[in-house]
Amino acid sequence: xxxxxxxxxxxxxxxxxxxSAQGIGQAIAVRLAQAGADVVGADLVEDDQTGALVAxxxxxxxxxxxxxxxxxxxxxxxxxxxxxxxxxxxxxxxxGIDDAIRFDELTPERWHQVLAVNLDGPFRLIKxxxxxxxxxxxxxxxxIASGSVVNPMPGFIAYRASKMGLIGMTRAVAIDxxxxxxxxxxxxxxxxxxxxxxxxxxxxxxxxxIGKQGVxxxxxxxxxxxxxxxxxxxxxxxxxxxxxxxxxxxxx
Ligand code: NAI
Numbered sequence: 435x436x437x438x439x440x441x442x443x444x445x446x447x448x449x450x451x452x453x454s455a456q457g458i459g460q461a462i463a464v465r466l467a468q469a470g471a472d473v474v475g476a477d478l479v480e481d482d483q484t485g486a487l488v489a490x491x492x493x494x495x496x497x498x499x500x501x502x503x504x505x506x507x508x509x510x511x512x513x514x515x516x517x518x519x520x521x522x523x524x525x526x527x528x529x530g531i532d533d534a535i536r537f538d539e540l541t542p543e544r545w546h547q548v549l550a551v552n553l554d555g556p557f558r559l560i561k562x563x564x565x566x567x568x569x570x571x572x573x574x575x576x577x578i579a580s581g582s583v584v585n586p587m588p589g590f591i592a593y594r595a596s597k598m599g600l601i602g603m604t605r606a607v608a609i610d611x612x613x614x615x616x617x618x619x620x621x622x623x624x625x626x627x628x629x630x631x632x633x634x635x636x637x638x639x640x641x642x643x644i645g646k647q648g649v650x651x652x653x654x655x656x657x658x659x660x661x662x663x664x665x666x667x668x669x670x671x672x673x674x675x676x677x678x679x680x681x682x683x684x685x686x
Pocket of ligand 1: 453459478500532551580581582626630
């Protein structure tokens with residue numbers, strides 16, 4: 435049988451990336467496409483830019499609008515993948531919202547909103563899409579958490595709770611899904627230059643953070659995408675339930 439070239443190890447596979455319209459999600463979608471996967475981009479907003487970048491890699495692109503906190507949107511996504519692609523190999527739960535709010539301003543409503551997007555969303559997506567992976571007894575789930583879980587900083591109360599929950603949930607589902615050939619891991623980015631960071635962190639905080647890293651620069655979305663690409667590859671099949679910190683060696 436002819437072998438795929440080493441640089442396209444995901445040829446013939448289908449990957450879903452949530453939050454693919456910008457930032458880290460866009461870089462992940464493009465990286466997986468360069469590795470040969472067809473990509474389903476799932477985001478709140480129209481995603482033409484990512485689609486154009488993915489198409490340059492010569493793979494198939496499907497854009498799906500959804501809110502990961504809405505169960506009915508996720509059911510529609512699962513049905514679309516089933517009818518359009520007929521298989522699913524990789525799920526990257528990247529969509530997330532941050533939350534620099536301090537304790538006194540944090541309302542229960544905002545708390546629930548952050549948890550609904552950052553934790554309930556990934557759980558619902560895993561529930562809805564694992565049946566497609568089980569058909570081929572193969573799957574790679576990569577959940578994007580955050581280096582902030584170990585980084586003492588003001589605010590981000592609901593955010594950090596959601597990302598800690600995501601890490602715990604990933605470790606647990608990894609055990610349950612392992613017998614089906616499905617791995618589940620976390621990639622935890624350090625500070626990464628995206629619209630999210632530009633909107634919520636001060637230049638002073640960014641400078642302080644970089645000062646505590648071994649590598650003296652902000653992370654770029656492609657740094658995170660390269661890590662996801664490895665964890666999502668067939669050769670990472672004995673790695674599951676783990677959290678990979680991609681943060682320039684940040685020490686707090
Ligand atoms: P971003 O804000 O630049 O992009 C997030 C994308 O997710 C946007 O396209 C947005 O439309 C989409 N999205 C938001 N809520 C959604 C929902 N309910 N349903 C569907 N799509 C939704 O964010 P960025 O920086 O690219 O972050 C991506 C992930 O990486 C997030 O989970 C974030 O928590 C995590 N992260 C980012 C860090 C950074 O420094 N940028 C550091 C640590 C973690």
